Amino acid sequence: MESESMKEYEFTCPACGQQIEINGPMRTAILSNGCPICSTSVSDDSFAPA
Ligand SMILES: [Zn+2]
Known part of the structure; x- marks a missing residue:
């Protein structure tokens, strides 16, 4: 599936x-919570359409 x-x-x-x-x-x-690996705060710039 x-x-x-x-x-x-x-x-x-x-x-x-x-x-x-x-x-x-x-x-x-x-x-809200930061990177799930290292907890660094991230912004919108860190996301791209898949
Ligand atoms: Zn990270």
Whole structure:
């Protein structure tokens, strides 16, 4: 079973370089909480359409 729900955006952390394919709610959570890997605060610039 395939799902496209995790591929709305690609997040690239400016601090640790981690790239993660994410969906809209995850984007909101990362903007609020920072990078899930290193907790660095990130801005809208760190997200690109997947
Ligand atoms: Zn990071």
